Amino acid sequence: MRHINIAIDGPAGAGKSTIAKAIAKKRNLIYVDTGAMYRAMALYFLRKGIASDDVEAIEQEIPKVDVSIHYENGEQIVMLNGENVNALIRTPEVGNMASTVSVHKKVREKLVELQRALAVKTSVVMDGRDIGTMVLPDAKVKIYLTASVDVRAGRRQAELAEKGIVSDFETVRQEILDRDKRDMTRKHSPLCKAEDAVEVDTSDMSMAEAVEAIEAVVAEREQAGAKQSI
Numbered sequence: 400m401r402h403i404n405i406a407i408d409g410p411a412g413a414g415k416s417t418i419a420k421a422i423a424k425k426r427n428l429i430y431v432d433t434g435a436m437y438r439a440m441a442l443y444f445l446r447k448g449i450a451s452d453d454v455e456a457i458e459q460e461i462p463k464v465d466v467s468i469h470y471e472n473g474e475q476i477v478m479l480n481g482e483n484v485n486a487l488i489r490t491p492e493v494g495n496m497a498s499t500v501s502v503h504k505k506v507r508e509k510l511v512e513l514q515r516a517l518a519v520k521t522s523v524v525m526d527g528r529d530i531g532t533m534v535l536p537d538a539k540v541k542i543y544l545t546a547s548v549d550v551r552a553g554r555r556q557a558e559l560a561e562k563g564i565v566s567d568f569e570t571v572r573q574e575i576l577d578r579d580k581r582d583m584t585r586k587h588s589p590l591c592k593a594e595d596a597v598e599v600d601t602s603d604m605s606m607a608e609a610v611e612a613i614e615a616v617v618a619e620r621e622q623a624g625a626k627q628s629i
């Protein structure tokens with residue numbers, strides 16, 4: 400089978416993970432959720448009581464943080480120094496910490512190296528904020544997924560509700576706006592659309608429709624690639 404990497408970037412709540420998972424399953428590719436790696440790193444700093452702006456302490460600790468991933472029944476398991484932290488990294492607190500610690504160059508360097516190594520070995524669908532621009536600039540398919548802030552806040556609120564967490568819409572919306580701002584304006588690898596990415600706005604789409612739209616882009620790119628190599 401030909402090696403094909405699919406990069407999906409976009410802001411929180413655009414539907415990246417749902418869509419990436421569906422595409423990976425359909426095409427029998429490995430799904431790599433890079434946000435989970437930043438979340439695992441963030442959990443480490445939260446547990447240590449290290450503030451997200453304490454650059455010195457963060458850089459000192461980085462060599463002691465081992466983040467790795469493996470797969471069980473097709474599900475990505477994130478290990479933090481040998482501990483499965485999947486169940487601990489989905490809280491808003493960890494998400495916000497991930498966004499604030501991911502501004503640091505050394506944090507990014509460590510995780511980007513791990514992400515690139517995964518995509519060399521096997522074809523992947525990788526989602527995050529800098530996949531098309533930084534991690535896999537040569538990915539065959541690049542998607543920039545977006546949706547209005549109200550729609551994204553609504554999805555996030557529904558996700559929390561599914562976990563039994565009651566949240567206030569305005570608070571969730573404001574958190575998303577703050578996170579967008581931080582992720583899009585940071586100095587190192589800010590979230591932005593790669594020049595050769597296809598932008599898909601999922602505001603008015605169901606997840607099934609969004610998967611179909613992305614699948615059409617992937618198929619089209621694959622065909623173009625096949626023609627080029629004839």
Ligand code: DC
Nearest residue numbers: 433434435437497498501527528529
């Ligand atoms: O996708 P997520 O919500 O799990 O990501 C959490 C944070 O991690 C996000 O706000 C910014 C950071 N992140 C990043 O900087 N680069 C990535 N490739 C993935 C996530």
